[in-house]
Amino acid sequence: MSQVQSNLHRTAWGDWWEGTRRADIWWTLSWFDIVLRYRRSMLGPLWLTLSMGAMIGGMGPIYSSLFGNKLTDFFPYLTLGIIFWNLFFSIVSDACNAFITSAHYLKQGYFPISMFVWRAMSRNLIQFAHQIVLFIPVALWAGISLSWHSLLVIPAFALLLINAHAVGLVLGLMCTRFRDVVQIVTSVMQMLMFLTPVFWKPDNLPGRAKLILWNPFAQMLDLLRTPLLGGVSHVHNWYGVLVWTAVALILATVLFVKYRRRVVYWL
Numbered sequence: 030m031s032q033v034q035s036n037l038h039r040t041a042w043g044d045w046w047e048g049t050r051r052a053d054i055w056w057t058l059s060w061f062d063i064v065l066r067y068r069r070s071m072l073g074p075l076w077l078t079l080s081m082g083a084m085i086g087g088m089g090p091i092y093s094s095l096f097g098n099k100l101t102d103f104f105p106y107l108t109l110g111i112i113f114w115n116l117f118f119s120i121v122s123d124a125c126n127a128f129i130t131s132a133h134y135l136k137q138g139y140f141p142i143s144m145f146v147w148r149a150m151s152r153n154l155i156q157f158a159h160q161i162v163l164f165i166p167v168a169l170w171a172g173i174s175l176s177w178h179s180l181l182v183i184p185a186f187a188l189l190l191i192n193a194h195a196v197g198l199v200l201g202l203m204c205t206r207f208r209d210v211v212q213i214v215t216s217v218m219q220m221l222m223f224l225t226p227v228f229w230k231p232d233n234l235p236g237r238a239k240l241i242l243w244n245p246f247a248q249m250l251d252l253l254r255t256p257l258l259g260g261v262s263h264v265h266n267w268y269g270v271l272v273w274t275a276v277a278l279i280l281a282t283v284l285f286v287k288y289r290r291r292v293v294y295w296l
Contacts, residue, residue, distance in 0.1 A: 081111070108163060118222070128205045196281070205296065245269065251263065
């Protein structure tokens with residue numbers, strides 16, 4: 030195998046850049062993942078929209094009554110919370126298996142491993158695009174008025190993508206080497222769903238309990254959800270997410286440089 034073709038002879042930067050720039054490959058692979066998942070289905074990926082809409086429609090009135098919130102205020106809040114949390118959960122879950130499910134490609138030695146993290150991310154973004162459209166009728170029904178502050182969702186989403194790719198590299202490497210990490214991550218994410226304001230509002234928490242809002246998922250959710258509800262996120266959430274982003278990038282860089290060549294032997 031020539032030095033140009035072999036994945037083992039690429040530098041860390043070369044591997045990352047080669048995998049990143051070949052969007053034609055990883056986007057096509059992710060799209061085929063969606064197509065194959067709903068093969069022979071009449072509605073196809075629209076089932077993503079319908080299933081999410083059914084869950085939100087059923088939970089909205091119930092949780093609004095439980096927490097004593099006005100439905101027109103709580104329903105958009107819950108809709109964005111569930112949609113974004115589903116994106117977080119699916120990104121983290123797919124990151125754990127990004128290399129494992131792509132073993133037949135990686136064993137050929139040509140494909141850069143970073144490509145398959147992008148593949149997992151883009152697959153989840155396609156699913157997210159089918160689900161976020163549910164917020165449009167909800168926002169119109171609730172009479173949400175957007176302002177220029179709503180554009181803050183753009184840098185917030187960019188931070189989400191950066192963190193998703195960094196976490197994808199970290200979890201992809203760790204879960205390929207230690208397969209039990211997949212179960213640990215799944216259990217932690219299930220626990221964090223209830224510690225993150227997805228179904229409830231932070232205003233209902235007493236003083237000391239608000240410390241749980243310092244978890245990175247709660248901060249990222251606030252940055253993404255608040256602008257779309259016509260508000261402005263707290264500045265400490267921006268600082269918190271930026272710190273988590275720096276930590277994730279450093280950890281991903283160290284692990285990627287040191288262990289990326291061993292992935293094919295762990296599969």
